Amino acid sequence: MALSLRSVRKEYGGQVAVDMITLDIAPGEFMTFLGPSGSGKTTTLNMIAGFVQPSAGEIFMGGREISRVPCHKRGIGMVFQNYALFPHMTVEQNVAYPLKQRKVPANVRRERVSAALGLVQLQGMERRRPAQLSGGQQQRVALARALVYRPPVLLMDEPLGALDKRLRETLQFEIKRIHDELGITFVYVTHDQDEALLLSDRIAVFKDGRIEQVGTAEDLYERPATTFVAEFVGDSNVFHGTLAASGTSVRLDDGRELRVPGCGASSAGRGAAVVLRPERARVLVYGEAAQPSCQRLSGVVASVHYMGSARRIEVEIDPRRRMLVKEPADRPSGVHPGDPVDVCWQAEDCAVILSDEGHGTHREPATRRPVSAT
C-alpha cells in the first residue's frame, strides 16, 4: 500500500525533531531511512506507526489520511530494535497475539501462526519463551508477529542493530527474501549504510530532521545531491572549489584545477564540490605513464591497509589533505608509506555537487569519511 508524507513536522517543546518531510513511498517498495543517530528517522517512523502525533502535516496510507487514526486501528506491522516480544507469552502466543486482537477463529489462527513461523524459519520453537531464544531468533519471532495478520505496510526500526555482524547479514537476506515473497511495503530504519544499500529499492537520507536526498542506492552513490550524502553513503574524497567559467572544471581553494563532467557554463562561479569515490581512483608510482585523459594529483603515500577485499591507500596530497584510494587486493600494490605517487582518475568518474550559495561558504574540506557522522 502506498504511503505518503506531506510536510510532516514534529517538535518536542520547541525543539524540531522532524522538519517538513515530504515523501512518497510506492506500494510494495522497500524504502529505507538512513541517517546518523538523532536525525529524526525513528520519530518519522513512529508518526507513520501512530505512536507519535505530528505537530503539522499529513500522512496518507493508500490515499486515506491517517494522522488522527490511533495506532491500533492503522493495521501497520512494526518490528522494534529491542524485539519487544511479550516475555510472559510463548513464541506461539506472541505470534498469535495480533490475530486474537482481530478475533480470528482459533483454527485459522493456528494455521496462520504456523505459516508465519515457517516464513521466518522458526518451526519447532512454538512452546519456547522469548528468554529461551537467541537475539536473532527473537527478532525472527518479532518479524513473524508483525507479519502474521498480513499488514499492507511493515515498519522496522533498526531491527538488526543489536545483532552481531554474521547474524545481521543472514537476517538481511531473509528480510529481503520476505519482502520479495510478500510484496508489501517495507519502511526500514538503519544507520548502517551497507545495510541500506543492500536492502532498499530507495533510500531516504536523513540529516537534522530533514531528508537530504531520496533515491536508489546507485543514485546516492553515483550522484549524491549534497556533500553530506556523499560522505555518509560510502567513502568519498570531496574537494571544494568554484565552478570555472567553462563549466568543465572546478578551481579548488588551493588553486588547483580539477576537470569534471560538464555542468554547463550557466552555473559558472557557483560553489562546487567534487566527489570522487576511492575505488574509482588509482595509485601510480611516481612518473609511471597513464592515459593522457587522466586527472592526476601527486603526493606521498601515508598508509596502506589490507582489508581483505580491497587495499586502502591514503595519499597525502598536501599537508592538510589526504586522499583515499581503494584498489583491488588481488594484485600487489607495489607502493609503501613514504613513496612518492600520483593519484589518477577519469574526470567523468567524479560527481559535482553545486551549492546554492556562491563560493566560500562551505565547511572544512573533508577527504576522509567522517567517522563522527555515523
Place this chain on the structure above:
Amino acid sequence: MTATLQAERRPGSPAPRVRGDSSAPWLLLLLPALVLLALCFVYPLARLLVASLQDPVPGVGNYTDLLRSQVFRNVLGRTFLTSAIVCLTCFVLGYPYAYLMTVVSRRTRSLLLAVVLIPFWTSLMVRTFSWLVLLQDNGVINDTLAALGVGRLELVRNTTGVTIGMAQVMLPFAVLPMYAVMQKIDRRLLRAAESCGAKPVSAFARIYFPLSLPGVAAGMSITFVVSLGFFITPQLLGSPSNAMLSQLMYTEITQLGKWGYGAAMGFILLATALIILGLVRVASRARPALAGGAK
C-alpha cells in the same frame, strides 16, 4: 551460525553465576546476623511453642480448645477478613500510585516516594491518634461531609476506621514492591501491543498487568501477613466487638495470664500466615498460566 546463536547473550537472562569454591569464609559474615536471629527470634519462638504445649498442662489441649472456641474462630475469621480488606484497599490505592511513579519525571517520582514513605517517618501512635481526631463523629471529615449535605458517617470504632488506619500504615509495603517490578517493565511492549492491534486498555490488561503480577503478589502478601498481627491500630480505631487476634492474645496473656493459650493462638496465626505465603509462591511459579494470551 549455530555458534553465533549460542554465543549471544540472551537479553533478560541472568548473568552467569560464578560458583566459588571458597564460599565458606564469606559465610562467616552471616554469623552475627544468625546469632542475633537465633537469640532474639528463634529462641523466644521455641519458648512460646513449648509454653503452648506445656502450660497449664502438657498436651495439645490449648490448640484443641482454641479450635473449638467460637470466640477464637470469630476473631480469627475477622482478623483474616480485615487483613484481606486492608490488602485490597492497599492494592486499589497502591497499584495506580506505583504505576504513576513509573511514568512521571524523576523529580515528581521522588516527591511521590516521599509522600508514600511519610508513614514510616512518624510514630504509629501519633498517626493513629490523628486518625481518631479526623474520623470521629464530630471530626474534620464528618464536619465536612455534613456541610456538603452527605451527612455524618460512622468512620471510627468499627472496621471502617481500622481499615483506614491500617491501610495507611501498610501502603508503602504495597507500593514499593509493585513499583520495583513495574519500573522494570519495558513500556515499549505497550507500543508493540498497540501495533499488533490491541486497544490501549487491552494492551494494559493483557501485557502490562500480567508482567506486574510478581510485584502485586509480593506487595499483597506482605500487606496481608503483616496486617494479621496489627495491635495498636485496631485497639485505638476499632471497638471491642471487632477486635483482632493480637488484641485477644493480649487479653488472654496480660489480663488472664493464660500464656499457653495465647502462645497457641500465636502459632495458629503463624501457621496460617506461612500457608498463605506458600500458596502465593506456588501461584507465582504458575504465573504464566495466569497471564492470559493465546491458548
